[in-house]
Structure formats: structure tokens, C-alpha cells
Amino acid sequence: MPLSPPAENGPSAPPRVIAVSGPAHVGKGTQLRLLAHRAPQLEVCRPAEEHVPQWPALIGTDRTGWWLQGASYQELADVLAASFLARTRQPHAGALRCVRQGLPMLEATLAAVAAVREKRSTARAADNARAVLAPYRAALYAAEESEYGIVLLHDEDPARGVARGLARSPAPNGLLENYRRRLHEQIHRLVDEGRFDTAVVVGDRPVIDVQHELRQCLHRLYPAVPECALSRVRVVALGGDSDRAREAAGEYLRTRRGYARLDAAHLVGEAASDARTWAERLTDGLDRYCAAHPFLDRVSVEPVRDADALAELRKVFGDRLRVQDGPPAGRTAAPWAQLSLQRRLDRLAFDSAWTFRTPKPVSVHSLGLPPCLGVYLRALRERLTRPSPVVDLIAVTGSAARGTYEHGWSGLDVLVLAPQDRLPRLRQVRAELAPELAGVRLTMTVLTEDEFRAGALPPRLLHVLTLSGAGAIAPLWCAPGLALPVPDAVTYADGSLRDGVRAAVTLRRQLLLDAPDPHALYKATALLAKIMLRVECGAEYPADDQAIAAFHRRQPDGGGDGPGDVRNDRAGAERMAGAVLRGWLATLGAGPAPGNPVTGALEAAPPRTAENRPPW
Structure with missing residues (x-):
């Protein structure tokens, strides 16, 4: 027993x-x-x-x-x-x-x-x-x-x-x-x-x-035993012999990437006899600091120069530890050294914050596009991948990827991942296949893998990567073993807001014209509506008309029960653009209208009527 x-x-x-x-x-x-x-x-x-x-x-x-x-x-x-x-x-x-x-x-x-x-x-x-x-x-x-x-x-x-x-x-x-x-x-x-x-x-x-x-x-x-505060914290160890480079790296991570900048000697306290003891004391100091600041999920620690100490820290933190070593002291700075450092730090920060997903290619037929575009995309894939690939990824984005393509109105957006030296070949293939498009507007975006990993992407592509990570967008072809980054929620939200700023500026530029471009006005209105709905209620509207209808239900434009034919009716398009712009600008106010700068009394504004209010 x-x-x-x-x-x-x-x-x-x-x-x-x-x-x-x-x-x-x-x-x-x-x-x-x-x-x-x-x-x-x-x-x-x-x-x-x-x-x-x-x-x-x-x-x-x-x-x-x-x-x-x-x-x-x-x-x-x-x-x-x-x-x-x-x-x-x-x-x-x-x-x-x-x-x-x-x-x-x-x-x-x-x-x-x-x-x-x-x-x-x-x-x-x-x-x-x-x-x-x-x-x-x-x-x-x-x-x-x-x-x-x-x-x-x-x-x-x-x-x-x-x-x-x-x-x-x-x-x-x-x-x-x-x-x-x-x-x-x-x-x-x-x-x-x-x-x-x-x-x-x-x-x-x-x-x-x-x-x-x-x-x-x-x-x-045993409540006296505190919980560990480091389970989600990402750590960057800043080393190297150059104090100036380490200072620049620490400040960039603090001001641009939200890292708390901490001094290793202060965290460790008294001198440690060996690397293992040093690493354990540093871990304890970090644990105490992060417990006192529970909102932190990323910290940088400096200076960390000893190779044995770094090896012990890797055992402690695993993949959540990243190391940035500066150039040796006295070495002549390379051209664009500051910009190169910032891009390395961006990649370092995103490598630990973003997840990576191996995409699964889909067939051209699954996109449900018109025959002319199906022929074009198959030829493009054939020319760029055989007999030997000249690209790492070919993906259709935009309305053609989301199942909302409308022939005669929508364009074809293609994303290509390829090294810089492949541009001549891409230009040649694009020119050779242009007749297959039958007048459809093509936008081909070419990026390198380094740009993906460093997050050097426009907001629209951050959105594409997020949809790819969710399985909503899949490539037509990708190199074996390729993994695409999936942005974290903070980076994605920041990119969306920057895209919203750009869309609001585009709307005002169009509204200033005697004859606005209907396509540009409609797309900018729909984009800003999508971003506001995404931030406000977490909803995604792949189709432009769905986003405009959802925005109208939330904030009517004053033109009736529905948004109307915003795509083809100029007055309706300008009215909807104005409603979206007013909604966007209302979120930027600091509070109630300020008083008179001299007397402090509120000045009455004339009431808005159908006669004195412009369509936007």
C-alpha cells in the first residue's frame, strides 16, 4: 500500500x-x-x-x-x-x-x-x-x-x-x-x-x-507569495561599447515604441559574483518594477555587455528577450547610421510583438473574378514563378480579394514581395501582360521582406497583413517556408488612425474642386467610415457600400432614410462625405465650444438650415 x-x-x-x-x-x-x-x-x-x-x-x-x-x-x-x-x-x-x-x-x-x-x-x-x-x-x-x-x-x-x-x-x-x-x-x-x-x-x-x-x-x-509580473513582458537588452549608440537606442524605444527604459545596475543592486546571479537579480528587479507598473508590457535594460550574462537572460526570458548591440567604440559611423539603427530597433520591437503566420495559397478561380482578370492573374503567377521564382509572394488585395469586386468600377490590387533587384523583371512582365487587363485599373505594390519585418508599411498594408493573419486574405503563390507578420493590436489601431487622417485630407481636397472625382470621393468616404466603425465598435465592413450604409445608420446625413446612390449621385456623394467628415471632426474636439476669448461669454451661432448649410 x-x-x-x-x-x-x-x-x-x-x-x-x-x-x-x-x-x-x-x-x-x-x-x-x-x-x-x-x-x-x-x-x-x-x-x-x-x-x-x-x-x-x-x-x-x-x-x-x-x-x-x-x-x-x-x-x-x-x-x-x-x-x-x-x-x-x-x-x-x-x-x-x-x-x-x-x-x-x-x-x-x-x-x-x-x-x-x-x-x-x-x-x-x-x-x-x-x-x-x-x-x-x-x-x-x-x-x-x-x-x-x-x-x-x-x-x-x-x-x-x-x-x-x-x-x-x-x-x-x-x-x-x-x-x-x-x-x-x-x-x-x-x-x-x-x-x-x-x-x-x-x-x-x-x-x-x-x-x-x-x-x-x-x-x-499563500497570498504573501506575489504573482509574477513578467509573464507577458518583452525585454530588450541594450549592449555595445558605444554609449552614444546605446543612448540613442534606448530613447528611440522609449519615445517611439513605448518601452520603459531601465538601468541594469539599479535593478541588480549590489555586485553579483557570477553571470547567473546577476541575471537572477536583474530578473527580480524587473519583476518588482513591473509589479509596481502593471500597465507595462515592454522594457529595455542597459547596459548589458557580458556574453555570459546575456546567455543566462536568454534562459530566463526565451524568445521574449531581444538583444541590440551597438557598433564598437571608435568605429567610423556607416552612412545613414541613425536611420539604420531605428529600422533595426523597429524590426527588433515588431519581431517580439508581432506573430508570424505561414499563409496557405488559394487558386485564382476561388476569387470569383471576371474571366479576363483570371487569365491575367494566372499568366502573372506563371511568369513570376516559373521556371524559377523571382518573387516570394503574389497576393490579390482590396475588393478583388474580399469578394466585393465590381467590374467597371473596381480596380485590381496586387501585392508582390520581392527583392529590390527584381524590379526590372517585374516591370517587364507587367508591360507584357497589360493587354490582358481589358482596361481594368491595376495597382501593383512591391515590397521587400525587410520592409515587412521592420514594419515600414503604409497603413493599408498593415490592414492587409491583419486580414491575412485572420485568414481573410490568402496569396496566389508564396515561397516555401515564408511566414508573414501579423501586426499587434496597438500597431494596427495606430495605422488605422493614420489612414483616417489621410482619408479626411483627401475628402476635403475633393470637396474643394468644382468637379470632384466621383471614384476618389467615394473611396475616401468609405475608407474613413470603415476606420471610424472599426475603432468605435470593432466591426469590419469589407464592402464600401456596406460601410457607408452602416455609418448612415449610426449618424444619418440628413438626406433621407438611406445614404442614397452615393457612388453615382454627386449631391448624395458630397452629402455623405460631409456627414463622415463631421463625424470624424467631432471626435477631435476638446469639449464644449470655447467662450469668447475676452469676456468668456458663449457666442450664439446662427442655426443651421437647409438654406445656409453646404452639402458637406
Whole structure:
């Protein structure tokens, strides 16, 4: 039967000992140190082997041989049991205690030794361990009941867990490798039996993600243990020998990309003896700062020059850490150095903030376009991709991609991703295929992959990338392995508003003309309406007429129950453009109309009537 069967009635208060267990090289020590840094009221106990006199004699000897070959099984059980129980009996001031390797690990260790020595199965080895620990049963049961047990696992599968552990630190010999394998089996057996309160799978996750899960679990039971504030925070480490370049990089990230700019020395505090300690203190300082500023999701830290310290930070933050090294001090600045630095920082910021999606191409037929455009797009794809590709992506955007194309009114928008040196070939192909368009207006936008990654895109293309990420737009062809960025919500919203500013200016330019361009007026009106509806209620209207009708329902233009034939009726188009412009400008006001600058009295304006109000 199990060494410690579950109690029928749990304790009224949570246990006062937090035990973090797990196999070798799973990160127990790192997680305990981070926990202790952040919650100094926790008392971290010495390892169990330091509590009995038998262990000091083994220090400096072949301890593995003693465990697995040198001593009798009963002697090993006596030493281990005495170690764990002596640690439990250590006096403390009533505060929470943290221990490395909880009581269930005693049984797991002895069972693994039995499996190696006697070549026992997992179940038979567990029976041996319980039998040899029988004299200590009552004391061990009471000690285990006083613990809240957390076990860290390399993987949910024991075999994969062993492989991960050995990859992190290979065993020096076959005997120890076999022992680790058997220990994994015994730990997973104990997990299945419910001997741990919580199991956390580490896998390839960065240290801070595991710490976040641990602290979430502990905070519910022990409010004194604060939650981790770094689970969503992106970190940029600024290094290099040039103080001027580092200063410029830090200020650009702060003012243009919303990063909090922090000093590494202030966060770390006292001098650290090694890179690991430095990285853990920096992590603790960041955690405290971000807990005090919970709105932050991105920070830059400077200076970080040491390569070992950077390696330790990468273990902690994983992919959420980005590194920007400036040029060596004294090197002559390259042409356009400032602009190049800003573009690198943009790419660095967007690489961590944006997600990337591999697009799935669609057929030309699926777009439902007129035959002449189908012939054109198939020929374009053929010319640009065979026999060898000269582009990385061909995609149809705009109304032709959204299923709202109207022949005779809509144009054809094509997006091409290609290196700069392919422009002559693209120009040649475009000229050769122009007769196939049958008079349809073509707009071909060519961008490089670097522009995509650095976010050097007009707002319309940010919208295209967002629709692509949602699966609403798919390419006709893309290079194998190509992944397109999907903008984050903040960048997308900012781009939409900038597009709205441009649309409002375009509307006024058209309204000033004696004969506005009907197409330009209609498209600018619809674009501004789409942007306002998107920001206000999160709704997307792919078709221009849908957006104008939705805007009219929200803010009538005064011309009737519906917007009318805005596309073909000049008076209706100007009236709707004016309504959209008034709605846009109303959002820019600071409040009620200001008073008279001299007297402060409100000046009455003549009422607007059909006679004195222009159509816009």
C-alpha cells in the first residue's frame, strides 16, 4: 500500500512547507532562488543531506557509487530517511519554508536504486522502497502531510523527459544514466498516484514562464507569495561599447515604441559574483518594477555587455528577450547610421510583438473574378514563378480579394514581395501582360521582406497583413517556408488612425474642386467610415457600400432614410462625405465650444438650415 495514503479530511490551513521536487537539471534550484528573491519572508532550508552526520563523510567521494553499489540497501534507506526527517524537525519561526525535494522523492530515490541494483520493474522497485521505509512510516507520513508538494517534470512522457535531462547534462557513465531513467519512471508513478499537489511540465519553456505558473499556484494558497509580473513582458537588452549608440537606442524605444527604459545596475543592486546571479537579480528587479507598473508590457535594460550574462537572460526570458548591440567604440559611423539603427530597433520591437503566420495559397478561380482578370492573374503567377521564382509572394488585395469586386468600377490590387533587384523583371512582365487587363485599373505594390519585418508599411498594408493573419486574405503563390507578420493590436489601431487622417485630407481636397472625382470621393468616404466603425465598435465592413450604409445608420446625413446612390449621385456623394467628415471632426474636439476669448461669454451661432448649410 502507498507510504502516505490521502487523509480523509484535509488540514484547515495550507501546509507551512513548500516542497519543490523533480529530476536532475529540471530547474529546481533556479525556481527556488527566484521565489526566495521575490518573497524574502520565505525561509529556504538547507539540503536534506546537510542535516545528518553520515553525509559529510561522503562529500568529495564517489557518491554515486555509494548510492548505487557501495552500501547496503537498508543503510542507504536509513541515511536518506534520517536526512529528510532531520530537515523536517529543524526549528523555524513560523514563516513559510521552502525545501528542495519533498518527502515523496525519498521513496522515488530508493525505488530507482532498487530498480538499478536488482533490475526490478517500476512496481516491484516501489514495493521494495516502501518495505525498507516501513520503520519510519508514521514519521514520514506526518512530515509529508506538512508539505505542499510541487513537482517539476521535463516532459509528460518519462522517456522524453529522460532525453531532455540528458541533453541538458549528459551522464558521466551508463550506471548514472540508468539511474536517472529509473528515477523518472518512479517520479511519474508518484504523480499518477497523486503524491504531489501540483505537477508543472517545464519542457523547453523559459524559466520565467515556469516561475509564473509556480507563483500563480502558490499565490492562491499563500497570498504573501506575489504573482509574477513578467509573464507577458518583452525585454530588450541594450549592449555595445558605444554609449552614444546605446543612448540613442534606448530613447528611440522609449519615445517611439513605448518601452520603459531601465538601468541594469539599479535593478541588480549590489555586485553579483557570477553571470547567473546577476541575471537572477536583474530578473527580480524587473519583476518588482513591473509589479509596481502593471500597465507595462515592454522594457529595455542597459547596459548589458557580458556574453555570459546575456546567455543566462536568454534562459530566463526565451524568445521574449531581444538583444541590440551597438557598433564598437571608435568605429567610423556607416552612412545613414541613425536611420539604420531605428529600422533595426523597429524590426527588433515588431519581431517580439508581432506573430508570424505561414499563409496557405488559394487558386485564382476561388476569387470569383471576371474571366479576363483570371487569365491575367494566372499568366502573372506563371511568369513570376516559373521556371524559377523571382518573387516570394503574389497576393490579390482590396475588393478583388474580399469578394466585393465590381467590374467597371473596381480596380485590381496586387501585392508582390520581392527583392529590390527584381524590379526590372517585374516591370517587364507587367508591360507584357497589360493587354490582358481589358482596361481594368491595376495597382501593383512591391515590397521587400525587410520592409515587412521592420514594419515600414503604409497603413493599408498593415490592414492587409491583419486580414491575412485572420485568414481573410490568402496569396496566389508564396515561397516555401515564408511566414508573414501579423501586426499587434496597438500597431494596427495606430495605422488605422493614420489612414483616417489621410482619408479626411483627401475628402476635403475633393470637396474643394468644382468637379470632384466621383471614384476618389467615394473611396475616401468609405475608407474613413470603415476606420471610424472599426475603432468605435470593432466591426469590419469589407464592402464600401456596406460601410457607408452602416455609418448612415449610426449618424444619418440628413438626406433621407438611406445614404442614397452615393457612388453615382454627386449631391448624395458630397452629402455623405460631409456627414463622415463631421463625424470624424467631432471626435477631435476638446469639449464644449470655447467662450469668447475676452469676456468668456458663449457666442450664439446662427442655426443651421437647409438654406445656409453646404452639402458637406
